[in-house]
Structures are given as structure tokens and as C-alpha cells.
Amino acid sequence: MEQITSNQNTKVKLYQKLKKKRERDKQGLMILEGYHLIEEAFQNNLTIEYLFVLDVARVDQALIEASQATYEINMKVAETLAGTVTPQGIFAIVQKPTFEISTAKQVLILDRVQDPGNVGTLIRTADAAGLDMVIVSRGTADVFSDKVLRASQGSVFHIPVVVEEDVVHFVQNFNGPVYGTAIENAVSYHKIDKKQTSFALILGNEGEGMTKALLDATTQNVTIPIYGRAESLNVAIAAGILMFHLKG
Amino acid sequence: MEQITSNQNTKVKLYQKLKKKRERDKQGLMILEGYHLIEEAFQNNLTIEYLFVLDVARVDQALIEASQATYEINMKVAETLAGTVTPQGIFAIVQKPTFEISTAKQVLILDRVQDPGNVGTLIRTADAAGLDMVIVSRGTADVFSDKVLRASQGSVFHIPVVVEEDVVHFVQNFNGPVYGTAIENAVSYHKIDKKQTSFALILGNEGEGMTKALLDATTQNVTIPIYGRAESLNVAIAAGILMFHLKG
Incomplete structure (x- = not known):
């Protein structure tokens, strides 16, 4: 599994950009943090473009397989991505669903x-x-x-x-x-x-x-x-x- | 009207102590900040022990008369008392009501x-x-x-x-x-x-x-x-x- 150890990585920068509503709207993407939300997105068949995980052993294999790409990150990157004070160690960039x-x-x-x-x-x-x-x-x-x-x-x-x-x-x-x-x-x-x-x-x-x-x-x-x-x-x-x- | 210009004033210190639940329980008092809440307490006949006001001209005369004691405070004291970033400039120490x-x-x-x-x-x-x-x-x-x-x-x-x-x-x-x-x-x-x-x-x-x-x-x-x-x-x-x- 590919590792990301730098905050300068383009995927990390994309995640940061998507914290702005304008970018989410423009790209049709959303960002998710935490096991519960990402699990919900997965179970509801949303397309997970990128999955970032701190501790790969904690993550359901089916979720990793369903993601288009999964990256192992370190604590420094997790803290950068986190919107909360105590990062849960899992982050995702997910396609917004569309409906009729x-x-x-x-x-x-x-x-x-x-x-x-x-x-x-x-x-x-x-x-x-x-x-x-x-x-x-x-x-x-x-x-x-x-x-x-x-x-x-x-x-x-x-x-x-x-x-x-x-x-x-x-x-x-x-x-x-x-x-x-x-x-x-x-x-x-x-x-x-x-x-x-x-x-x-x-x-x-x-x-x-x-x-x-x-x-x-x-x-x-x-x-x-x-x-x-x-x-x-x-x-x-x-x-x-x-x-x-x-x-x- | 008496003025309070020091954070070392005993009434200011009492207000600060009452930010703790234990003190509120012990003393049967609560603290209120802002025109809306204090006006509600007044209209519902709660006993206002101390009223602290930054701009006396903005305060209803009936409220001042109903308070046991009213003090004019300066911005320094208001900032000390305030629980919010932008103090509304009116604070009160009020008796908790009791009911049957x-x-x-x-x-x-x-x-x-x-x-x-x-x-x-x-x-x-x-x-x-x-x-x-x-x-x-x-x-x-x-x-x-x-x-x-x-x-x-x-x-x-x-x-x-x-x-x-x-x-x-x-x-x-x-x-x-x-x-x-x-x-x-x-x-x-x-x-x-x-x-x-x-x-x-x-x-x-x-x-x-x-x-x-x-x-x-x-x-x-x-x-x-x-x-x-x-x-x-x-x-x-x-x-x-x-x-x-x-x-x-």
C-alpha cells in the first residue's frame, strides 16, 4: 500500500481544498472523517475515490477493496487532515451522490x-x-x-x-x-x-x-x-x- | 450609582465563582448575561441580587429599580464577567426560583x-x-x-x-x-x-x-x-x- 508522509502530497492538498464548499461544489466531491461516516458511505455504495488510513489493521478489508485507492498516512498527515482535535485516523474523499x-x-x-x-x-x-x-x-x-x-x-x-x-x-x-x-x-x-x-x-x-x-x-x-x-x-x-x- | 472598575471587587469575584455549578448549588444563585435573559428573569419576578451594567442609558429604569443593587462597570470588568466573546454589557446575579x-x-x-x-x-x-x-x-x-x-x-x-x-x-x-x-x-x-x-x-x-x-x-x-x-x-x-x- 502506498504511503503518504508529506503534507505537500497532492492528495492531501486536494483534501484540504475540499474543506471549502466552493471546491466541493465544483468537483462534485465531499470529504469524510471517521469510521462511522465512511462506513455509512461505503454501505450505501458511494464511490470512495481516496481512502487515507493511519492504522491499516483497524480497517475493514472490504472497505479498502471498495476504495479506488487507499493510502497509509502518518500522524502528522492525520493531524493536517483532521477537522477534529482528536483525529480518528481515517479519512476519505468521496463522490457526492446524484438523484432523480x-x-x-x-x-x-x-x-x-x-x-x-x-x-x-x-x-x-x-x-x-x-x-x-x-x-x-x-x-x-x-x-x-x-x-x-x-x-x-x-x-x-x-x-x-x-x-x-x-x-x-x-x-x-x-x-x-x-x-x-x-x-x-x-x-x-x-x-x-x-x-x-x-x-x-x-x-x-x-x-x-x-x-x-x-x-x-x-x-x-x-x-x-x-x-x-x-x-x-x-x-x-x-x-x-x-x-x-x-x-x- | 456605584461604580466597579476593578476585577478584584468582591461582587465581581462572586460572579466568577458562580460560573461553577457547585457554587450555584451551594448559594442558590445563578448568573445571567445579556438583555434578553435578564429581562425574562425580571418579568418573571425572580429576585435580582446584583445587576452590572456597562451603559446605564441602555437599561430599562424598571429593571434597575427592581434590582437589589445596580453597579456601573467598565469594559475591563465586562470582559472579565463575559462568557461570550462579545459581551452584551449587562450581567446579573439572580436567586434561583423554588417551586412546589x-x-x-x-x-x-x-x-x-x-x-x-x-x-x-x-x-x-x-x-x-x-x-x-x-x-x-x-x-x-x-x-x-x-x-x-x-x-x-x-x-x-x-x-x-x-x-x-x-x-x-x-x-x-x-x-x-x-x-x-x-x-x-x-x-x-x-x-x-x-x-x-x-x-x-x-x-x-x-x-x-x-x-x-x-x-x-x-x-x-x-x-x-x-x-x-x-x-x-x-x-x-x-x-x-x-x-x-x-x-x-
């Missing part, structure tokens, strides 16, 4: 949700609720960033997550009710049918809510009644309550 | 929930759902720590939050069904009645779940079905779905 969005029947749409922890938890919750797909607008936190990947706990690899340029167009052509989460002409979610076979649910930006064009394209706005004195619910909790209501 | 727990009818119980963000969000969600009280066991993240206060977005001051030594005793004497969240003999939450007037819901530690003694004291365990491939739901999202189901 026209077949999705139960969809969560994120409209410029900013907080990576929220985005990750929303994807995890959509996965738990058994939805078909998560569609994120431009302006939503990068799905393939470190924080989103961690908060999603692997769900990014379980459920198709698609960055869509024209969410309004998708919504306008969606075959089923589209629920917005805004107070304008909203009804309580209790009035919305449970166990729907086809639906889209849109969650907006934490501060500003949904964009006007999307609001205009919804079938119905829904709200969750606040019985106490909190001003609002956390966006991921609101989404969890609504998705489990719609799945029923 | 025997009257609570709709209760969320946290059994050693560790993550401060989760604890804060759980309190915020219990507030939104209109519950009467949150009871936390010893071993749960400190309710009056900076991170919990922030994540709760003021809900710590809206709903009684009680640290209870003997949660098992409370549960055994509770007048209503007590729902645990564990898989042993659990039923889907869909089988549990909605709109209950009296109930307790217990959430356990993120990794280990509920303690055995509490499990033995529950009326019924409930689960939320996972329709997809996520291993679990975030604890605050699970609690949100269950609380809004029970409140219905």
Missing part, C-alpha cells in the same frame, strides 16, 4: 435553513420518518459540510438529499399537497390529514421564514399551536412533529 | 440528560407544549448553566424547572400515567390517548436511556416508530412529538 427528484412522493424541503446542526437533525428526522427525499435550496447550510454530516448521524447516506436550484419549480410541479410553515392563512396541523401518501413540507430560514415565491406556491400553510409561553419551537422539532403527523 | 412540585399535572422528567443544548431545547419545547413543570434528576446538565439558559431561549423562566433528588419517589406518587421512553414492553405512541389532563413523560440519558429504578416505576413505555433507516430520533425531537401528542 421527479419520483419523490414524500419530501422535506429546506428553504435556506442556516444552522448546520438544524440541517443535520432535519435530515436525520426525515430519515426516521421514512420520507423519500430531502430537497435543499441554495442558501441552506452545505449538506456535505462536517457539521451537517455529524448532526445527521449518517442519515445523509440513507435518504436522498438533493440541492435544487429551482425549488419553486419543483413545488409547482409536485404531485400532492405542499405544506408551508408560515402563519399567513395557516391552519393548525391537527386539521391536516394524517397518513398521506404524497406530500411536501417546507421549512424556512430560522429568522426570516420562507421566501415569498415559495410561500405563493404552497397548497396550505400549517402551524403548531403554542400552548405555553415559548415564542416558537426549534425548527427541527416543529418539522419532527409535522413529519410524524403526515406519516401518521 | 406536588401540584404539577403535566410533567416532563429528564433523567440524566447530558447535553446542555438538548436540556435547553427540551425545556423550551415543554414550555411550548404548555406543560406545568419540568423535573430534572441529579446528573442532568445544570439547568442554570450558560448553555442550557441560551438553548431554552428564556423558557427556564416561563415554566417551573425543578431539580429533584428523588425522582423515583415523585413518579411513584404521581397522580396519573407515567410514560417511559424505553423499548422494554413499549407500545407505539399512537396507542396512547391524546389530550390527557394529567401525565408524566420521562426522557433518559442520550446513551444509556432511563435508570432501572425509574423504568420500574413507569405505567407504560412508549416508542415512536422509525419508518426509515435512522437508528433513532434526537431526544428533544422524540420528546416534542410525544408531548404534543399527549397535549393533543
